[in-house]
Amino acid sequence: MDTYQVDDGWEALGDRTRRAIIECLAERPRAVGELAAQLPVSRPAVSQHLKVLKDAGLVIEHAAGTRRIYRLNPAGVGALRDQLDTFWNRALTAYKGVVEQPVEERT
Amino acid sequence: MDTYQVDDGWEALGDRTRRAIIECLAERPRAVGELAAQLPVSRPAVSQHLKVLKDAGLVIEHAAGTRRIYRLNPAGVGALRDQLDTFWNRALTAYKGVVEQPVEERT
DNA sequence: ACGAACGGTAAGCTACTCCTTACCATCGGC
DNA sequence: GCCGATGGTAAGGAGTAGCTTACCGTTCGT
Numbered sequence: 001m002d003t004y005q006v007d008d009g010w011e012a013l014g015d016r017t018r019r020a021i022i023e024c025l026a027e028r029p030r031a032v033g034e035l036a037a038q039l040p041v042s043r044p045a046v047s048q049h050l051k052v053l054k055d056a057g058l059v060i061e062h063a064a065g066t067r068r069i070y071r072l073n074p075a076g077v078g079a080l081r082d083q084l085d086t087f088w089n090r091a092l093t094a095y096k097g098v099v100e101q102p103v104e105e106r107t
Numbered sequence: 108m109d110t111y112q113v114d115d116g117w118e119a120l121g122d123r124t125r126r127a128i129i130e131c132l133a134e135r136p137r138a139v140g141e142l143a144a145q146l147p148v149s150r151p152a153v154s155q156h157l158k159v160l161k162d163a164g165l166v167i168e169h170a171a172g173t174r175r176i177y178r179l180n181p182a183g184v185g186a187l188r189d190q191l192d193t194f195w196n197r198a199l200t201a202y203k204g205v206v207e208q209p210v211e212e213r214t
Numbered sequence: 215a216c217g218a219a220c221g222g223t224a225a226g227c228t229a230c231t232c233c234t235t236a237c238c239a240t241c242g243g244c
Numbered sequence: 245g246c247c248g249a250t251g252g253t254a255a256g257g258a259g260t261a262g263c264t265t266a267c268c269g270t271t272c273g274t
Contacts, residue, residue, distance in 0.1 A: 007123065014121015015232080016114065026197040032251055045233055047252055066241045066250045072198035081191045088188050090133040091179035122262080139221055152263055154222055173220045173271045 005056070009080045012056040017041055018049045022072065025059060029071035112163070116187045119163040124148055125156045129179065132166060136178035 012018055017039065024035055032050065036043040050070055053059045057076035061068050119125055124146065131142055139157065143150040157177055160166045164183035168175050 007126070010120050010126060011123070013117050016118070017232080019114070019117060022194060026194045033249090041232085042234060043251070044235085044253080048232080051252085063241090066248095068251070072194065074195060074198040077191065077195045077198050081188070081195050084184065084188045084191060087129060087133045087179065088181065088184045091181040091184050124262080140219090148262085149264060150221075151223080151265085155262075158222085170271090173218095175221070 006079055006083055008056040009058055009076060012052050012058055013080070015049070015052075017045070018053060021046065021049055021053065022058065025070060025072045029069050031064075031067040031069055033067075035070070113186055113190055115163040116165060116183060119159050119165055120187070122156070122159075124152070125160060128153065128156055128160065129165065132177060132179045136176050138171075138174040138176055140174070142177070 013022070020039055021035055024030060024038060032046055033043060035050075036046040039046060050059065050061070054061060054070075057079070058073055059070050059076075060073045061070045063069075120129070127146055128142055131137060131145060139153055140150060142157075143153040146153060157166065157168070161168060161177075164186070165180055166177050166183075167180045168177045170176075
Protein backbone atom coordinates (compact mmCIF):
# COMPACT_ATOMS: atom_id res chain seq x y z
CA MET A 1 0.00 0.00 0.00
CA ASP A 2 2.96 2.28 0.07
CA THR A 3 4.25 1.09 -3.31
CA TYR A 4 3.29 4.38 -4.88
CA GLN A 5 5.92 5.95 -7.06
CA VAL A 6 6.78 8.91 -4.92
CA ASP A 7 8.07 10.60 -8.02
CA ASP A 8 4.60 10.52 -9.47
CA GLY A 9 3.38 12.26 -6.37
CA TRP A 10 5.72 15.19 -6.87
CA GLU A 11 4.86 15.48 -10.51
CA ALA A 12 1.18 15.36 -9.64
CA LEU A 13 1.61 18.24 -7.21
CA GLY A 14 3.59 20.16 -9.78
CA ASP A 15 0.40 21.31 -11.44
CA ARG A 16 -1.42 24.30 -10.05
CA THR A 17 -4.90 22.98 -10.78
CA ARG A 18 -4.14 19.69 -9.12
CA ARG A 19 -2.89 21.47 -6.04
CA ALA A 20 -6.18 23.34 -5.95
CA ILE A 21 -8.00 20.02 -6.09
CA ILE A 22 -5.88 18.72 -3.25
CA GLU A 23 -6.71 21.78 -1.19
CA CYS A 24 -10.41 21.32 -1.83
CA LEU A 25 -10.21 17.68 -0.83
CA ALA A 26 -8.23 18.58 2.26
CA GLU A 27 -11.32 20.38 3.54
CA ARG A 28 -13.63 17.49 2.91
CA PRO A 29 -14.33 14.73 0.40
CA ARG A 30 -16.13 15.87 -2.73
CA ALA A 31 -17.72 14.60 -5.91
CA VAL A 32 -16.25 15.38 -9.33
CA GLY A 33 -18.89 17.89 -10.39
CA GLU A 34 -18.61 19.61 -7.08
CA LEU A 35 -14.89 20.07 -7.57
CA ALA A 36 -15.34 21.32 -11.11
CA ALA A 37 -17.86 23.89 -9.90
CA GLN A 38 -15.20 25.51 -7.75
CA LEU A 39 -12.39 25.40 -10.27
CA PRO A 40 -11.77 27.47 -13.39
CA VAL A 41 -11.60 24.41 -15.63
CA SER A 42 -14.12 22.06 -17.16
CA ARG A 43 -15.37 18.88 -15.56
CA PRO A 44 -13.48 16.56 -17.94
CA ALA A 45 -10.30 18.40 -17.04
CA VAL A 46 -10.99 17.69 -13.39
CA SER A 47 -11.58 14.06 -14.23
CA GLN A 48 -8.22 13.84 -15.92
CA HIS A 49 -6.47 15.47 -13.00
CA LEU A 50 -8.19 13.15 -10.57
CA LYS A 51 -6.92 10.20 -12.55
CA VAL A 52 -3.38 11.50 -12.23
CA LEU A 53 -3.82 12.09 -8.52
CA LYS A 54 -5.30 8.65 -8.03
CA ASP A 55 -2.46 6.98 -9.92
CA ALA A 56 -0.04 8.86 -7.71
CA GLY A 57 -1.82 7.52 -4.65
CA LEU A 58 -2.73 10.96 -3.38
CA VAL A 59 -6.50 10.50 -3.52
CA ILE A 60 -8.98 7.67 -3.15
CA GLU A 61 -12.37 7.43 -4.80
CA HIS A 62 -15.43 5.43 -4.05
CA ALA A 63 -18.79 5.26 -5.75
CA ALA A 64 -21.89 6.68 -4.12
CA GLY A 65 -24.89 6.32 -6.37
CA THR A 66 -24.17 8.00 -9.66
CA ARG A 67 -21.45 10.06 -8.06
CA ARG A 68 -17.87 9.32 -7.25
CA ILE A 69 -16.60 10.76 -4.03
CA TYR A 70 -12.92 11.61 -3.89
CA ARG A 71 -10.92 12.24 -0.77
CA LEU A 72 -7.28 12.59 0.19
CA ASN A 73 -5.26 9.48 0.80
CA PRO A 74 -3.33 10.04 4.03
CA ALA A 75 -0.82 7.36 3.08
CA GLY A 76 0.13 9.02 -0.18
CA VAL A 77 0.38 12.50 1.27
CA GLY A 78 2.31 11.11 4.19
CA ALA A 79 4.88 9.51 1.89
CA LEU A 80 5.69 12.84 0.31
CA ARG A 81 5.79 14.44 3.71
CA ASP A 82 8.34 11.93 4.92
CA GLN A 83 10.57 12.46 1.94
CA LEU A 84 10.42 16.22 2.31
CA ASP A 85 11.16 15.76 5.98
CA THR A 86 14.35 13.98 5.09
CA PHE A 87 15.48 16.80 2.83
CA TRP A 88 14.59 19.28 5.50
CA ASN A 89 16.59 17.55 8.20
CA ARG A 90 19.61 17.17 5.99
CA ALA A 91 19.35 20.78 4.98
CA LEU A 92 19.34 21.83 8.62
CA THR A 93 22.35 19.69 9.36
CA ALA A 94 24.29 21.11 6.46
CA TYR A 95 23.12 24.56 7.43
CA LYS A 96 24.52 24.24 10.93
CA GLY A 97 27.96 23.64 9.52
CA VAL A 98 27.88 26.97 7.73
CA VAL A 99 26.05 29.14 10.21
CA GLU A 100 29.11 31.11 11.14
CA GLN A 101 28.58 33.52 8.28
CA PRO A 102 25.45 35.70 8.08
CA VAL A 103 23.70 34.30 5.07
CA GLU A 104 21.65 36.72 3.05
CA GLU A 105 18.51 34.68 2.80
CA ARG A 106 16.91 36.27 -0.17
CA THR A 107 18.83 37.47 -3.18
CA MET B 108 12.71 36.06 4.97
CA ASP B 109 10.04 33.69 3.98
CA THR B 110 7.68 35.31 1.46
CA TYR B 111 8.55 32.70 -1.08
CA GLN B 112 5.69 31.78 -3.33
CA VAL B 113 5.06 28.31 -2.05
CA ASP B 114 3.45 27.53 -5.38
CA ASP B 115 6.74 28.13 -7.09
CA GLY B 116 8.29 25.61 -4.76
CA TRP B 117 5.85 22.92 -5.80
CA GLU B 118 6.32 23.63 -9.45
CA ALA B 119 10.08 23.55 -8.97
CA LEU B 120 9.86 20.11 -7.39
CA GLY B 121 7.57 18.96 -10.15
CA ASP B 122 10.53 18.32 -12.40
CA ARG B 123 12.44 15.08 -12.09
CA THR B 124 15.85 16.59 -12.80
CA ARG B 125 15.33 19.31 -10.24
CA ARG B 126 14.39 16.74 -7.64
CA ALA B 127 17.63 14.94 -8.43
CA ILE B 128 19.49 18.19 -7.86
CA ILE B 129 17.72 18.66 -4.55
CA GLU B 130 18.68 15.16 -3.50
CA CYS B 131 22.31 15.82 -4.39
CA LEU B 132 22.28 19.04 -2.42
CA ALA B 133 20.65 17.31 0.51
CA GLU B 134 23.80 15.27 0.90
CA ARG B 135 26.11 18.23 0.81
CA PRO B 136 26.57 21.57 -0.93
CA ARG B 137 28.01 21.32 -4.41
CA ALA B 138 29.28 23.39 -7.30
CA VAL B 139 27.45 23.57 -10.62
CA GLY B 140 29.89 21.46 -12.59
CA GLU B 141 29.92 18.90 -9.85
CA LEU B 142 26.16 18.58 -10.05
CA ALA B 143 26.19 18.34 -13.82
CA ALA B 144 28.77 15.56 -13.65
CA GLN B 145 26.31 13.39 -11.73
CA LEU B 146 23.27 14.15 -13.80
CA PRO B 147 22.27 13.01 -17.27
CA VAL B 148 21.93 16.56 -18.57
CA SER B 149 24.35 19.25 -19.69
CA ARG B 150 25.81 21.89 -17.45
CA PRO B 151 23.74 24.74 -18.88
CA ALA B 152 20.62 22.72 -18.17
CA VAL B 153 21.72 22.42 -14.56
CA SER B 154 22.32 26.15 -14.45
CA GLN B 155 18.78 26.79 -15.65
CA HIS B 156 17.33 24.42 -13.09
CA LEU B 157 19.34 26.02 -10.33
CA LYS B 158 17.93 29.38 -11.29
CA VAL B 159 14.41 28.02 -10.93
CA LEU B 160 15.23 26.45 -7.59
CA LYS B 161 16.83 29.63 -6.37
CA ASP B 162 13.84 31.74 -7.40
CA ALA B 163 11.61 29.31 -5.54
CA GLY B 164 13.75 29.76 -2.45
CA LEU B 165 14.73 26.13 -2.26
CA VAL B 166 18.46 26.64 -2.69
CA ILE B 167 21.02 29.28 -1.83
CA GLU B 168 24.22 29.96 -3.70
CA HIS B 169 27.42 31.69 -2.79
CA ALA B 170 30.56 32.32 -4.75
CA ALA B 171 33.81 30.53 -3.94
CA GLY B 172 36.55 31.46 -6.31
CA THR B 173 35.47 30.73 -9.82
CA ARG B 174 32.86 28.30 -8.54
CA ARG B 175 29.43 28.83 -7.15
CA ILE B 176 28.44 26.58 -4.34
CA TYR B 177 24.77 25.70 -4.02
CA ARG B 178 23.09 24.26 -0.98
CA LEU B 179 19.57 23.64 0.24
CA ASN B 180 17.69 26.47 1.87
CA PRO B 181 16.07 25.08 5.02
CA ALA B 182 13.52 27.90 5.06
CA GLY B 183 12.20 27.11 1.61
CA VAL B 184 12.06 23.39 2.11
CA GLY B 185 10.46 23.93 5.50
CA ALA B 186 7.69 26.03 4.00
CA LEU B 187 6.69 23.22 1.68
CA ARG B 188 6.92 20.77 4.52
CA ASP B 189 4.55 22.82 6.61
CA GLN B 190 1.98 23.05 3.87
CA LEU B 191 2.14 19.34 3.19
CA ASP B 192 1.80 18.79 6.90
CA THR B 193 -1.44 20.72 6.87
CA PHE B 194 -2.84 18.62 4.06
CA TRP B 195 -1.79 15.49 5.84
CA ASN B 196 -3.43 16.44 9.11
CA ARG B 197 -6.64 17.44 7.41
CA ALA B 198 -6.63 14.21 5.46
CA LEU B 199 -6.36 12.25 8.66
CA THR B 200 -9.13 14.27 10.26
CA ALA B 201 -11.42 13.87 7.30
CA TYR B 202 -10.61 10.20 7.21
CA LYS B 203 -11.67 9.78 10.81
CA GLY B 204 -14.91 11.59 10.16
CA VAL B 205 -15.75 9.36 7.26
CA VAL B 206 -15.05 6.22 9.17
CA GLU B 207 -17.26 7.24 12.02
CA GLN B 208 -20.11 8.74 10.08
CA PRO B 209 -21.76 7.67 6.84
CA VAL B 210 -20.71 9.91 4.02
CA GLU B 211 -24.23 10.60 2.79
CA GLU B 212 -24.35 13.66 5.01
CA ARG B 213 -22.75 16.17 2.77
CA THR B 214 -22.46 16.07 -0.97
C1' DA C 215 49.14 39.87 -18.24
C1' DC C 216 47.74 35.54 -20.41
C1' DG C 217 45.44 31.23 -20.45
C1' DA C 218 42.44 27.95 -18.36
C1' DA C 219 38.60 26.79 -15.49
C1' DC C 220 34.05 27.74 -14.19
C1' DG C 221 29.45 29.08 -14.98
C1' DG C 222 25.54 32.17 -16.59
C1' DT C 223 22.74 33.50 -20.86
C1' DA C 224 20.78 33.42 -25.74
C1' DA C 225 18.50 31.03 -29.41
C1' DG C 226 16.14 27.31 -31.19
C1' DC C 227 13.93 22.88 -31.43
C1' DT C 228 11.26 18.88 -29.68
C1' DA C 229 8.05 16.94 -26.94
C1' DC C 230 4.76 16.87 -23.66
C1' DT C 231 1.15 18.87 -20.66
C1' DC C 232 -3.21 20.74 -20.05
C1' DC C 233 -7.44 22.29 -21.82
C1' DT C 234 -11.69 21.97 -24.63
C1' DT C 235 -15.61 19.76 -27.13
C1' DA C 236 -18.01 15.66 -28.25
C1' DC C 237 -19.41 11.20 -27.14
C1' DC C 238 -20.54 7.15 -24.40
C1' DA C 239 -21.42 4.24 -20.18
C1' DT C 240 -23.62 3.68 -15.77
C1' DC C 241 -26.83 4.40 -11.97
C1' DG C 242 -31.23 5.87 -9.77
C1' DG C 243 -36.06 7.47 -9.81
C1' DC C 244 -40.48 7.34 -11.86
C1' DG D 245 -38.40 0.57 -19.58
C1' DC D 246 -37.20 5.60 -19.92
C1' DC D 247 -35.10 9.64 -18.75
C1' DG D 248 -32.08 12.70 -16.24
C1' DA D 249 -27.89 13.05 -13.72
C1' DT D 250 -23.15 12.02 -13.20
C1' DG D 251 -18.68 11.21 -14.80
C1' DG D 252 -15.02 8.72 -17.55
C1' DT D 253 -12.75 8.68 -22.27
C1' DA D 254 -11.33 10.12 -27.13
C1' DA D 255 -9.46 13.42 -30.23
C1' DG D 256 -7.28 17.50 -31.23
C1' DG D 257 -4.91 21.90 -30.58
C1' DA D 258 -2.28 25.80 -28.17
C1' DG D 259 1.08 26.81 -25.17
C1' DT D 260 5.21 25.93 -22.66
C1' DA D 261 8.92 23.40 -20.33
C1' DG D 262 13.30 21.37 -20.77
C1' DC D 263 17.33 20.17 -23.44
C1' DT D 264 21.20 21.29 -26.54
C1' DT D 265 24.87 24.08 -28.77
C1' DA D 266 27.21 28.37 -29.00
C1' DC D 267 28.90 32.36 -26.86
C1' DC D 268 30.57 35.56 -23.32
C1' DG D 269 32.01 37.29 -18.73
C1' DT D 270 34.62 36.49 -14.48
C1' DT D 271 38.15 34.64 -11.47
C1' DC D 272 42.47 32.28 -10.30
C1' DG D 273 47.21 30.56 -11.21
C1' DT D 274 51.59 31.28 -13.11
